[in-house]
Amino acid sequence: MISRRIIEHNVSIKAIFKVVIIIGIIALLYVIRNVIVVLFISVVLASSFDPIVDNLQKKRIPRWVSVLIILIMLLGLIALIIFLMIPPVKNQIDQLTNNIPAVFDQFQNIKDLAVKYDLIDNSQSLLNAIATRLGNVAQGAVTKVTGAFSGLITIITIIVLSAYLVVQENGIKRFVKAVTPLKYRPYIVDLVNRIQFKMGQWLRGQLVLMLIVGGLTYIGLTLMGVDYALLLAILAGLLEIIPIIGIPIAIVPAIIISLTQSPILTIFVVILYIVIQQVENHILVPKVMQKAVGLNPVFVILALLIGYELAGILGVILSVPAATALAVFIKDFYDYKKEKDQETLEKIRGRNGEINSGIEE
Numbered sequence: 001m002i003s004r005r006i007i008e009h010n011v012s013i014k015a016i017f018k019v020v021i022i023i024g025i026i027a028l029l030y031v032i033r034n035v036i037v038v039l040f041i042s043v044v045l046a047s048s049f050d051p052i053v054d055n056l057q058k059k060r061i062p063r064w065v066s067v068l069i070i071l072i073m074l075l076g077l078i079a080l081i082i083f084l085m086i087p088p089v090k091n092q093i094d095q096l097t098n099n100i101p102a103v104f105d106q107f108q109n110i111k112d113l114a115v116k117y118d119l120i121d122n123s124q125s126l127l128n129a130i131a132t133r134l135g136n137v138a139q140g141a142v143t144k145v146t147g148a149f150s151g152l153i154t155i156i157t158i159i160v161l162s163a164y165l166v167v168q169e170n171g172i173k174r175f176v177k178a179v180t181p182l183k184y185r186p187y188i189v190d191l192v193n194r195i196q197f198k199m200g201q202w203l204r205g206q207l208v209l210m211l212i213v214g215g216l217t218y219i220g221l222t223l224m225g226v227d228y229a230l231l232l233a234i235l236a237g238l239l240e241i242i243p244i245i246g247i248p249i250a251i252v253p254a255i256i257i258s259l260t261q262s263p264i265l266t267i268f269v270v271i272l273y274i275v276i277q278q279v280e281n282h283i284l285v286p287k288v289m290q291k292a293v294g295l296n297p298v299f300v301i302l303a304l305l306i307g308y309e310l311a312g313i314l315g316v317i318l319s320v321p322a323a324t325a326l327a328v329f330i331k332d333f334y335d336y337k338k339e340k341d342q343e344t345l346e347k348i349r350g351r352n353g354e355i356n357s358g359i360e361e
Contacts, residue, residue, distance in 0.1 A: 037314065042158050043172060044321055046165035047200035053166050064167050071163065088230050172196060191332065195325045202321050205288040206241055212284060213240040213247070213276060220272040224265060226258055236273075240280075241317050243300055247277045299323060 029036065049070055056066040165172055173189055180188045214237025221229035232254050239246040251273040258266040300320060307319030 033310070037318070038154060038158055039161070040318060040322070042161040042165060043196070044199045044203055044318075045158065045162040046172060047196040048203040049162070049166050049200075050172075050196070051200060067163050067167050071159075093231070191329065195328050198324050198328065199321050202324060208288055209280065209284055210237045210240045213237055213280060216276050216279070217250075217272075220276070221254070221269070224268055224272070225261075226254070226265065226269060227261060228257055232257065236276075243304065243320055245304070247273060247280065299327070 049067070052070065053063055053066040056069075057063055061069075165175075168174065172192060176188055176192045177185055214233045217236040218229055218233030221232055226232070232250070235253065236247065236250040239250045242249070251270065254269050254273065255266055258269040300323065303319040303323035304316055307315030307317075307322070309315070
């Protein structure tokens with residue numbers, strides 16, 4: 001009786017100790033969450049470039065040379081894009097700034113028309129509420145993005161860390177081996193390999209989607225003669241990185257700008273964005289992203305909400321690759337549990353067979 005109490009006492013102490021350890025780990029992860037975000041972004045970038053460097057290494061090009069070539073090409077491409085886009089973007093921003101009074105006058109005319117025909121009640125309050133809300137959203141978004149990246153040093157850190165992980169052959173695997181107990185090392189390394197592959201696919205696919213959506217938006221808006229088509233297309237391409245709600249957010253400024261030109265034009269703009277979203281959902285995403293991600297839409301929405309609560313706009317952007325990595329682990333756990341259940345069922349059937357044989361004898 002006394003020994004049983006001692007055992008129960010020891011078990012309870014061990015359980016409490018494990019709970020305390022888990023809570024401590026969670027608290028530590030929360031404190032260093034910004035470091036984890038930087039590391040996660042670096043791993044995603046390294047995962048996308050690792051296959052390219054591996055192929056170049058097979059052609060006897062050293063890894064550090066391959067990484068240097070990729071960085072120079074990327075920086076050159078970014079510089080070229082900036083050089084080509086700054087003049088037209090600057091011109092459109094200047095035009096938009098100069099036309100802001102005319103935009104407000106146009107909305108005043110729309111409001112007067114609505115009041116005249118009783119189309120809406122309290123139109124002034126509605127417009128003020130919308131303006132206030134949009135201002136708060138924009139201010140909050142800028143604040144969160146600024147706080148998440150905290151300047152040029154963080155970006156440089158991400159680039160350097162990504163380059164280091166790629167230069168070191170199997171750099172990510174070595175890091176994982178260093179922090180993983182020997183017992184679980186084979187499985188964890190295999191898990192990281194699969195997660196790394198999916199993350200690389202996600203990033204490359206996301207870049208393709210952003211380019212296609214931005215290009216389609218620019219072509220459509222330009223053909224319809226919508227003002228500031230380039231700015232709106234860039235915004236649509238950038239917001240494409242936010243799953244599900246990216247295009248619906250991008251359509252808001254397009255509607256506002258097109259309303260200042262013609263209500264009929266606004267209808268065609270809405271149709272254009274709806275068509276682009278349908279093309280994205282039913283053609284682009286299944287072809288480009290489904291194989292890489294393959295997540296249930298409900299799971300994606302939950303990931304977006306959790307990501308926003310944890311890290312704001314940056315959390316929304318990183319929520320899908322993080323959910324993809326988690327889904328790989330969950331699937332492994334489900335398969336393991338299913339295998340164990342099958343083994344248990346076979347043992348039960350074997351015992352039942354032995355019992356039945358004994359009864360028959």
